[in-house]
Amino acid sequence: EAGVAQSPRYKIIEKRxxxxxxxxxxxxxxxxxxxxxxxxxGPKLLIQFQNNGVVDDSQLPxxxxxxxxxxxxxxxxxxxxxxxxxxxxxxCASSYLQGSEATNEKLFFGSGTQLxxx
Amino acid sequence: KQxxxxxxxxxxxxxxxxxxxxxxxxxSAIYNLQWFRQDPGKGLTSLLLIQSSQREQTSGRLxxxxxxxxxxxxxxxxxxxxxxxxxxxCAVEYGNKLVFGAGTILRVKS
Numbered sequence: 001e002a003g004v005a006q007s008p009r010y011k012i013i014e015k016r017x018x019x020x021x022x023x024x025x026x027x028x029x030x031x032x033x034x035x036x037x038x039x040x041x042g043p044k045l046l047i048q049f050q051n052n053g054v055v056d057d058s059q060l061p062x063x064x065x066x067x068x069x070x071x072x073x074x075x076x077x078x079x080x081x082x083x084x085x086x087x088x089x090x091x092c093a094s095s096y097l098q099g100s101e102a103t104n105e106k107l108f109f110g111s112g113t114q115l116x117x118x
Numbered sequence: 119k120q121x122x123x124x125x126x127x128x129x130x131x132x133x134x135x136x137x138x139x140x141x142x143x144x145x146s147a148i149y150n151l152q153w154f155r156q157d158p159g160k161g162l163t164s165l166l167l168i169q170s171s172q173r174e175q176t177s178g179r180l181x182x183x184x185x186x187x188x189x190x191x192x193x194x195x196x197x198x199x200x201x202x203x204x205x206x207x208c209a210v211e212y213g214n215k216l217v218f219g220a221g222t223i224l225r226v227k228s
Contacts, residue, residue, distance in 0.1 A: 004161070042122070042207055042218025043162070056214060091161055106152075107216070109161030 002026065004110035006092050012116045018080040021113045025073070025094030031055075032069055033107065034077050035091040043091055049075060082117045089114050120145045120212040124219035131198055132227050139193040139222045141208035146186045149211040153182050153193050156205040156221065165206075166193070198226045 005024040013019050025032050031050050035043035046065065048056040051072035060067070064083070069075040079086055089112040097105045121144045131137055141151070150169045154162040166175045168184040168191070175182050181194040191208060205223050209216040 040220060042209070042220050043216075044218070045215045048215070093162075106164045106167060107162075109163070111159065111161045114159075 004092055004094055004108050006090075006110035006113055008113055009111065010114050010116075012118065013082055014118050015084055016081040018078065019082055019115060020076055020078045021090050021092075021115075023075045023077070023092030023110060025075070025092070026096075026108055029094035029096050029108070030072075031095045031097070031105075032075050033093040033095075034067055034075070035093065037089045037091055037112070039088070046077070046090075079115075082115075084117050087115055087117045120148075120210060120217045122208060122210055122217050122219035124206075124208060124222050126222060127220070128223040128225075130225045130227065133198060133200060135198050135226075136194070136196050137198055137224070139195070139206050139208075139224070141191040141193070141219055143189045143191075143210050143212075143217075145212065146189055147212070148186065151182075151184050151191050152209050152211070152216070153180075153191075154207045154209065156207060162207065195224075198224075200226050200228045202226050 007022050033048050034046045036046050037043040046060045047067045049069040052069050067077045091112045093107040093109045095105045095107050123142045125140045152167045153165045155165050156162050166182040168175045179196040184191045203226050205221040207218055207221040209218040
């Protein structure tokens with residue numbers, strides 16, 4: 001079974017530039033998550049999709065971050081404009097079940113995109 | 119607000135030792151607790167998931183326990199090997215989201 005695919009693996013940009021990350025979840029997985037992991041910290045949820053609808057985006061800085069999941073499969077996370085504090089690893093994860101059935105369901109993570117903002 | 123703390127932040131042990139990693143959480147109203155492993159430059163791999171009604175889970179040399187009332191979990195690794203070197207993260211499913219600790223960096227020396 002293919003895992004969660006993410007690209008690019010690394011990205012270096014200057015502050016105020018824009019950047020986009022792409023995620024392809026495991027086939028058939030209804031729920032997709034984007035996490036931000038700052039060095040030395042645990043991952044923090046940015047946004048959760050169920051199919052192509054947003055379930056939770058309460059921790060997404062909406063003035064600069066946006067995400068979409070067209071057709072309920074692939075997803076893109078964008079930062080515009082980037083700040084120095086956005087330097088982190090951006091992890092995508094997916095799970096098979098959705099809604100209340102998703103409780104106790106294991107998440108499968110991609111390898112992440114490491115972003116450095118200079 | 120749920121907060122997850124992991125102690126120690128880093129641990130270095132010789133090969134063959136048994137070791138314990140600790141995780142504590144502030145709100146006992148959790149659905150489950152999970153332990154993950156993260157290798158450098160890689161994503162997270164789920165190791166064990168303990169549902170709120172369970173007390174422990176075992177997988178090979180790993181054993182995780184959960185005491186909801188005291189807000190604690192431990193991950194026991196038996197007969198550690200250099201290949202166990204990684205960062206170990208615990209996370210609680212709280213509300214509809216996973217809340218992670220900062221992790222314990224484990225190094226097993228050969």
